[in-house]
Amino acid sequence: MMLRDCYRSTFPLPLSTLVSVKMAQPNERIPPRVPRNIALSRLNIFSSPDSEWRELGLTAQLWRHRVDSDEFIRLESFSVPDLKRIPFEQAVLNKFTPVKKGWSFGPSWSTHWFHVHIIIPSGWIGEEVQLQWDANCEGLIFSTDGEPLQGLTGGNSQARHEFTITHLALPGQKFEYYIEMAANGMFGVGGTGMVPDPNRRFTLQTADLVVANKKAWALYHDFELIRNFIFNTPENTQRQHEALYAANEIVNVFKPGDDKSIEKGLRIAAEWLSKTGGEGQHHIIAIGNCHIDTAWLWPFAETKRKVARSWSSQVRLMERYPEYKFACSQVQQYEFLLENYPVLFEKVKERVRSGQFIPIGGSWVESDTNMPSGEALIRQMLLGQRFYEKHFGKRVKTYWLPDSFGYSGQLPQILKASGIDYFFTQKLSWNNINRFPLTTFYWRGIDGSKVLAHLSPANTYCADVRPHELQACINNNNDLDYTNESLLLFGYGDGGGGPNAEMLERLERLRNVDGLPTVKSGDPTEFFERIEKYSKPLSSYRGELYAEFHRGTYTTQALVKRGNRKNELLLRDVELLGTLASQRDPKGYCYPKKQLERMWKIVCLNQFHDCLPGSSIGMVYEDIHKSQRELAAEAFSLRHEALGKVLGLTGTQSLDEKRVVVFNTLAWDRTEIIKVPVEDGMPQLQQYSAVENAGYVLADNVSALGQTSYMFDRKIDVEPVTVETTHKGDFVLRNQYLEVIFDNKGHLISLFDRAQGRELVPEGRRGNVFQLYEDIPTGWDGNCKIIPQSIVS
Ligand SMILES: [Zn+2]
Structure with a gap:
């Protein structure tokens, strides 16, 4: 048959391609030169999981064995009522009832626990066996004693379907797990426009035991890398032509169901991949990360579970890939883990010690930086660095805000004072009016302080380690004259997740491939230290780094912004008056240190970059409004108590009938109208509001951080x-x-x-x-x- 002769392969082509090939053939005995466009199309079909030719391509060979019958995998389920999220210990005490693959559950935000009983098929002895699980939503696998083992993400986007049960199956082996399934996807429960749908239902489409064809997977990774190189590097280079030839040869030798043909393909790929670049290549440090928005299209409560899913998956990958490094910011998320999943927190701690899990950022959350006060930005750093110091023994040196909506000009000063020397983002690449002119530079604050900044030229924090992303680090880099290094952040993100094994397989293969920058896993802070040491003199940029993209962030959800500012000021008042009260009455007054730390954490949490700017769903704002109200009430009470001590009032005393005492908590002299309560027997006030049952007096020239008392009935000279x-x-x-x-x-x-x-x-x-x-x-x-x-x- 003509087709087979041309390609020496059983792999088919669409009819239109067949015609083109036939017309191009100059001689029956000599394989023809295949037109480039046809060759490219053929490569895409070969490795596509969705092609109509899938059964004849590579992806159909990825799994050698698969079972889903009750004989080998038996399921029971318990649905938690009232949209509650309950801990493992509580969940497993409930009655679980049998369910089967194909079972549906919902609505949005509900939780469903599965008890999974597994028996390894007798013919699989010695194999690596995996559970493949897909319910189109998020899940977390637990051991029977409650240890979170790994996250699961259903659906086709950012998928994580497999969990390795054993690397070496033994005769008669049985396994048992619990899986907590949350009825929400990685990006919440949104439909069109990301608006949440409260009635989403999810179906357990896959609950299978599988054995991978490891050689087919290896060829898949090799082939995908070469294919991506062909499509994403400059055309008409020697290297690209060789890549095209190698990829075509892999397709040519491939025969479905024949592992020998896969081995031939692996040899072809290995030859192409073995050619390395010279010393002058651009170098990329790749760092795994999972951007978990602390609230956005899901509430804070779901974030706590996202942290456990994402980080348990990463710890598991670290066991399998010892050189893999993963950076994680947002100290609040570490505290979520410590409070809710202490066993997993200890595992993270072990990986921090080994240098694979890298705490970074130093701030309580990846906050907005436009609207928080300077004091709050300092608290972000103070709370964050203290936590790192307490639990991991050191502060961090790299500030990490890949997704915040612009950067205040006061930050370099605050960062330097917080022990930070370096700053990472990529957000300015989202600008849709002006292109930001620098990639690696010194960012100077309004007082002249400077930090070394790097804006990843890959223009993303969710790369998946493909040649086009490496190429982008050159194409988008504005400072190649001064330094030949870039940072690449990879891993699924926004709803968490992080890297998967496929990304790490690609990373391994891409270490040094002729025609691309070199890439290796590394610590971002070490990257900055090298730049600082070896780069040529870098440019400086002074003042605010304005992100020209998310607009309306100063006005949307105005009530939350108001609550934020009110609470920032209230907490400062409490701290000032509390300090004075401690001095005035050291025995009778106890400074509310723990309370204030907890309250500042709430203020800082609500300053997260999708909360304070207004880009979260309504459910998040219900939580924030409530926490802001409760925090304000608590702060008022603390302030009242401290003020009483400062002014020498006791609980049994009332205000002097003829005087009002005013304390100015600000650092400058003030003249203000003061509202005072109206009580029986009070003298005539200058102004009286019947509606509020309050009076007003003028407090003039109250000294900075000082107090003054006034007669109610004194004449006011206005x-x-x-x-x-x-x-x-x-x-x-x-x-x-x-x-x-x-x-x-x-x-x-x-x-x-x-x-x-x-x-x-x-x-x-x-x-x-x-x-x-x-x-x-x-x-x-x-x-x-x-x-x-x-x-x-
Ligand atoms: Zn974000």
Whole structure:
């Protein structure tokens, strides 16, 4: 048959390809040159899991054995009522009932535990046996004594379906596990536009025992790498032509069901892969990571479980790949693990000691940096570095914000004071107006402090270790003149996950391939230290690093922003007054240190980069509103108690009937109107509000961090406020500073500064006009990404 002659293979082609090949054939006995476009198409079909020719291609050979009958895998399930998330110890006490593959469960956010009983088939002795599990949602496998073993992710995107039961099956071996399945995907339960669907259901599509064909997998990894090289490196190089030839040869020699043909393919691949580059190549440090948004399309409660799923998977990979390194920021997530999965926390700690699990970032969460106060940004670092020091014995030197929506110009100063020398992000690559001009540079703060910054030129924190990403580290790098190193962050992310074995297999193969940068697993801080030592003089950039992408982040979810600022100020008041109270009454007052640390952690948590800017789902904001209200109430109570001590009041005392004492907690002199409660017997106040049952007094010239007392009935030397109506029906409001005129429709038509003698509203114009713009988002449910035209129209 013509097709077979041409390719010396049983691998078929679509009819259109067959015709082209036949026409191009100059001689029946000499294999023809295959047109490039046809060859490329053929390569894609060969390794595609979705092709109509799949059964004749490589992916059909990846599994040698598969069973799913009750004889070998038996399932029982318990569904947790009321959308509760319960711990392992509590779950396993419940009654489990038999279920089968194909069973459906829901709704969104519910939890379903499975008890899995496994018997290894007798014909599989000596094999490596895996459980393949796919319910299109997230899960976590536990041992029968409650140790989290590995995460599972269903579906085709960011999949993690396999769990290795044994590397060497023995006769009659039995295994038993529990699997906690959460009825949500990696990216929540969203449909179109990521809007959550409260009634999603999930089906257990796969619950099989499988044995892999390891040679077929090895060829799959080799072939995929070469194929990706062909499509993603500059055309018409010697190396690319050789890659195309090698890949075609692999397809040519392949025969379905014949392991010998796979071995031939492996030899062809090995020859191509064995050619290494020269010393002048660009070098890439690859670091595994799993970006777990601490809340976004799922609530905080789900994040706690995402941490256990993701990190247990990574610890398992570290056992299999001893050179693999994984960096993890967000100290809050370490604390989640410590509190909810202490056994897994200890395993992480072991890997931190061995240098594979690398704590990084130093901040409590990967926070927004535009809206938190300077004090809160310092707390992020203080809480984070203290935790690292306590549990891992050291602070970290690299700040890590790959996804926050822009970076305040005050950060370099705060970072340096927190023991940080280096800063990593990639977010500015998302700019959709101006391209940020630097990749590796010194970032200078508003006070001149500087940290060494690197913006990964791969332009992602979720790479999956393919040649095109390595190539991007050259193509997008603005500072190749000064340094020949880049960082590549790889691993599934945003909803957690992290790298899988396939990425690590590719990483192993890509160490040094002629035509690509070299790449190896490494510690990001060591990467920065090398740059600092060996790079040529780098450029500097001073001030804010503005991300031109997520817009509306200063205004969306305004109540949360208000709550954040109120609580930041309240906690500062409590700390100041608490310190003074401790001095004034060391025996009678106990500084609420633990309470304040807990409260600052809540403030810092709510500053996460999808929380404070407003890009999370409504469920997250319900949690934040509640925590902000509770925190404010607790802070008011603590402040009241401390203030009482500072002013020398006891619980039985009441305010002096004729005086009000004012304490100024700020570091500058102030003059303010103070609201005071109205009590029986109080003297006449200057102003009284019947609605609030409160009075107002003027506290003038209260010294910085000082106190003053006032008589209630003292004369206040201010010009009384007047309100009058003109003959045109305009309203004129006047105090000693301003004269304001509203017309009879309520428009502000004059604002006159009496002290400066200056009119602020031009004649014929109106002030304080609200203007509404249509918000036409291009993504993320319209809550944080507004196209620029809608702002300026
Ligand atoms: Zn994020």
